[in-house]
Amino acid sequence: MVGPVYLALFTVRAKAGIVLTPTESIIFWCLVIGTFGSIVSLLLLSQYRLKENQRFVQQIDGLRRERQEQISELESINSDLRVQIRRQQSLEESLRAITNSLRLDDVLSQVLDSMMQMLGTNRVSAAALSLFNGGGFNHHTVALDPTMETDWADPLARQAVLRRTAVVVGDTLQEQEWRAIYRYGIVSALSIPLIDVNNVVRGALVVVSPQRQAFSSADIRHMTSFSIQASVAVHNAELHAQLSQQRVMLEAVLRDITDGLVVMSESGAIVMANPLAIEAFQYSDREQAGLRGDLAQMVYEIQADGISKLSRELRIGENDTDRERIFQAHASQVRIAGDGYGHIAVVLHDISDHKAQERKRVEFISMVAHELRNPLNTLNGFLKVVLQEKAGPLNELQQEFLGLADGQAEALKGRISELLEFNRNEAGRLKLYPQWANLTDLLTVTYARFQIHAEQAGLTMNLANVDQLPDVLMDSERIGQVLTNLIENAMKATASGGSVTIGAEATDSEVKIFVRDTGVGIPPDEQARIFGRFYRLERKSSQHGVHLGLGLSICQQIVEGHNGRIWVESAPGEGSTFLFTLPMIGRAQLSTTL
Numbered sequence: 001m002v003g004p005v006y007l008a009l010f011t012v013r014a015k016a017g018i019v020l021t022p023t024e025s026i027i028f029w030c031l032v033i034g035t036f037g038s039i040v041s042l043l044l045l046s047q048y049r050l051k052e053n054q055r056f057v058q059q060i061d062g063l064r065r066e067r068q069e070q071i072s073e074l075e076s077i078n079s080d081l082r083v084q085i086r087r088q089q090s091l092e093e094s095l096r097a098i099t100n101s102l103r104l105d106d107v108l109s110q111v112l113d114s115m116m117q118m119l120g121t122n123r124v125s126a127a128a129l130s131l132f133n134g135g136g137f138n139h140h141t142v143a144l145d146p147t148m149e150t151d152w153a154d155p156l157a158r159q160a161v162l163r164r165t166a167v168v169v170g171d172t173l174q175e176q177e178w179r180a181i182y183r184y185g186i187v188s189a190l191s192i193p194l195i196d197v198n199n200v201v202r203g204a205l206v207v208v209s210p211q212r213q214a215f216s217s218a219d220i221r222h223m224t225s226f227s228i229q230a231s232v233a234v235h236n237a238e239l240h241a242q243l244s245q246q247r248v249m250l251e252a253v254l255r256d257i258t259d260g261l262v263v264m265s266e267s268g269a270i271v272m273a274n275p276l277a278i279e280a281f282q283y284s285d286r287e288q289a290g291l292r293g294d295l296a297q298m299v300y301e302i303q304a305d306g307i308s309k310l311s312r313e314l315r316i317g318e319n320d321t322d323r324e325r326i327f328q329a330h331a332s333q334v335r336i337a338g339d340g341y342g343h344i345a346v347v348l349h350d351i352s353d354h355k356a357q358e359r360k361r362v363e364f365i366s367m368v369a370h371e372l373r374n375p376l377n378t379l380n381g382f383l384k385v386v387l388q389e390k391a392g393p394l395n396e397l398q399q400e401f402l403g404l405a406d407g408q409a410e411a412l413k414g415r416i417s418e419l420l421e422f423n424r425n426e427a428g429r430l431k432l433y434p435q436w437a438n439l440t441d442l443l444t445v446t447y448a449r450f451q452i453h454a455e456q457a458g459l460t461m462n463l464a465n466v467d468q469l470p471d472v473l474m475d476s477e478r479i480g481q482v483l484t485n486l487i488e489n490a491m492k493a494t495a496s497g498g499s500v501t502i503g504a505e506a507t508d509s510e511v512k513i514f515v516r517d518t519g520v521g522i523p524p525d526e527q528a529r530i531f532g533r534f535y536r537l538e539r540k541s542s543q544h545g546v547h548l549g550l551g552l553s554i555c556q557q558i559v560e561g562h563n564g565r566i567w568v569e570s571a572p573g574e575g576s577t578f579l580f581t582l583p584m585i586g587r588a589q590l591s592t593t594l
């Protein structure tokens with residue numbers, strides 16, 4: 001700034017003719033050069049600044065443009081996201097609707113509606129849910145045009161099922177494979193396999209459009225995730241349908257079976273009862289007899305004894321009248337999976353008619369037996385009178401024939417008594433009078449009674465191991481009857497020269513009594529059956545007398561009446577051993593048993 005002033009001063013002085021000193025000249029020229037240099041520098045600087053500014057402005061413009069691009073990009077992402085969210089929401093809504101519904105038809109139509117809504121009806125003209133049924137597909141379809149045929153979905157579903165992956169058709173006119181479906185007005189299509197939780201392909205979801213390339217990769221992703229949920233919903237609905245069907249069937253069975261069924265809790269409370277059981281309860285309540293109480297008692301016994309089943313005859317109504325109803329109740333423990341509690345199911349089988357018939361049969365047999373016994377007694381009596389020659393003398397032949405007739409009449413009386421006794425026992429009137437008695441005594445006395453008979457029949461009679469037998473709680477007369485019957489049978493089955501042995505073995509819990517013979521024996525397949533009533537072996541097993549087939553049944557009734565068991569061990573041609581047990585009961589248990 002000062003330079004130009006000095007320069008101006010030097011110029012004025014030069015013009016005024018004032019000669020400049022050399023120093024002043026040097027300063028002058030320095031100033032001239034400095035001023036010029038400064039001006040040039042200033043010019044250069046301003047030029048540089050200008051350029052810098054222009055570059056800066058360009059940079060700012062570039063940044064502004066970049067930001068605007070970013071903004072528009074963000075806007076497009078934003079709108080994409082909005083679309084995605086809308087789709088997601090519509091997917092969620094659809095899924096909620098689908099999974100809320102359990103009826104298969106509802107689920108199928110919900111799935112179809114959802115597909116149409118999700119992809120938009122401006123794009124999609126029809127949708128199908130095709131379920132594979134083993135041989136072919138069941139197509140459930142929905143279409144904007146109601147007149148559209150329904151078999152268009154078949155090839156698309158088939159391909160998706162075969163490939164187990166999405167099938168996308170962009171233009172049916174261009175793709176030879178898909179030309180055939182163009183006639184339905186289908187230009188592009190998307191078919192997604194429906195894969196269930198067990199990784200089994202159940203069918204396919206198909207959407208079609210009249211537009212070219214209507215489905216994007218986003219649509220495929222979208223439809224694939226929808227298909228997973230749809231498959232779960234279809235699976236659930238099918239399970240629900242199956243369960244409902246089973247429930248309906250179970251209800252029908254429980255309603256229509258001819259037996260009553262009651263399910264009881266461990267505490268004896270009734271959890272479930274079918275109509276027949278309810279009717280039995282009502283009948284029982286009316287008659288003041290406690291079917292409920294009887295069942296609760298059975299439940300209690302199952303638990304107390306730790307057993308899994310129990311059968312019992314239960315009677316309700318007035319005893320021994322037409323109004324009495326008798327049920328055979330079979331109770332068994334039921335374990336329900338996942339439920340820690342045990343339940344007890346009781347089947348009530350009405351045996352009233354059967355019992356009434358049995359009663360009539362028993363009454364009839366007893367009446368017939370009594371009717372036969374009276375004339376037989378008279379006949380037998382007169383035979384004896386004649387045999388004793390009270391009606392006049394008899395010759396030898398008459399004696400012999402009348403003796404035979406008398407023997408047969410006696411045998412017949414014995415059979416009739418047997419029949420009457422069996423009948424009584426069958427009717428549940430087997431009366432036992434148990435008392436403490438010594439088995440050794442009983443076996444010895446019975447043995448002695450038969451020894452003479454055995455000798456007469458040419459048989460050897462043995463008594464084994466009977467010295468140390470304990471006292472047993474038993475009806476001695478009845479057990480004696482069992483022994484007699486077994487010994488008689490053994491003697492009948494054994495030919496002269498053979499032997500019959502009776503004996504017993506005692507353990508802590510029971511005493512086992514046996515009658516062994518060396519007779520004809522019993523074939524293995526007959527051994528279980530001979531205890532059945534009126535059962536007789538076909539072959540001629542007996543050497544003496546007749547069999548009615550009731551003796552062993554009566555023995556079984558008596559032994560079982562003592563809570564014992566009876567069975568036979570035998571080999572044909574070698575002989576048989578009949579065995580029966582009597583439980584050893586402590587005297588403390590006396591009151592609760594028998």
Ligand code: ADP
Pocket residue numbers: 489490493517519520521522530535536537538541542546547548549550551552553576
């Ligand atoms: P019954 O009252 O007529 O004697 P049972 O019920 O006692 O009839 O016997 C049934 C069948 O078993 C008969 O056919 C008889 O032949 C056969 N049986 C019984 N005991 C023996 C035995 N010890 N050896 C061979 N067979 C026998």
